[in-house]
Amino acid sequence: MNSETIIQSKIANLPSKYGKFKVKAYKDGCQEHLAIMSCDLFSLEQPLVRIHSECLTGDSIGSLKCDCSNQLDLALELISKEGGLVIYHRQEGRNIGLVNKINAYNLQDNGYNTIEANLKLGFKEDERDYSIIEFILKDLNLNEIKLITNNPKKIDFVRSTGVKIASIVPSITKINKYNKDYLQTKKEYMGHIL
Numbered sequence: 001m002n003s004e005t006i007i008q009s010k011i012a013n014l015p016s017k018y019g020k021f022k023v024k025a026y027k028d029g030c031q032e033h034l035a036i037m038s039c040d041l042f043s044l045e046q047p048l049v050r051i052h053s054e055c056l057t058g059d060s061i062g063s064l065k066c067d068c069s070n071q072l073d074l075a076l077e078l079i080s081k082e083g084g085l086v087i088y089h090r091q092e093g094r095n096i097g098l099v100n101k102i103n104a105y106n107l108q109d110n111g112y113n114t115i116e117a118n119l120k121l122g123f124k125e126d127e128r129d130y131s132i133i134e135f136i137l138k139d140l141n142l143n144e145i146k147l148i149t150n151n152p153k154k155i156d157f158v159r160s161t162g163v164k165i166a167s168i169v170p171s172i173t174k175i176n177k178y179n180k181d182y183l184q185t186k187k188e189y190m191g192h193i194l
């Protein structure tokens, strides 16, 4: 990522069903990301931060195959109550894109798990790149945060940026019959703290 090529919007108000937020957008090549901030973000010593990876099927349609939709709800509720930031990271399908993710779902319909499906399509199990997240955290002057995640890779990434993690806040949501195996695979093979 070349930080000189990142285009940044101004900050704007965004009232929502969760409460009043401020938002700022960042364009990094063909991906556009959104920082969703509580109005008191800049006065907090240890704001809550969630790095939410885009999941159109979960976030927009309420898919039950994953936990994304409930995790996004939970994070927006938390930052609205306690103050903080959700970075909506537009790397759909662990950054393989929507078409490939749906092909991965097709393979899952035929017995592959979420990791096997990615590998079968010629991708790594997780293709996400967090460099834009580092840029956003620094742009917003966040030096110490409470990170909302179950994913050890996100924890390692934030530590690698020099931003201090005051605590890890788990993002545990409801298990259902459709996401049970997916959550089990994340726990067993991807090290998620579930």
Ligand SMILES: Nc1nc2c(ncn2[C@@H]2O[C@H](COP(=O)(O)OP(=O)(O)OP(=O)(O)O)[C@@H](O)[C@H]2O)c(=O)[nH]1
Pocket: 051, 052, 053, 054, 055, 056, 066, 067, 068, 071, 091, 092, 093, 094, 095, 096, 101, 104, 105, 114, 118, 148, 149, 150, 151, 154, 171, 186, 192
């Ligand atoms: N390739 C692929 N991507 C998926 C699949 N299911 C969900 N995703 C994507 O995975 C990303 C979310 O990753 P998760 O592993 O659920 O959670 P996480 O963001 O790594 O970790 P948390 O911070 O704990 O939520 C989103 O970009 C989803 O679109 C799948 O079966 N295949």
Ligand SMILES: [Zn+2]
Pocket: 055, 057, 058, 059, 066, 067, 068, 069
């Ligand atoms: Zn999802």
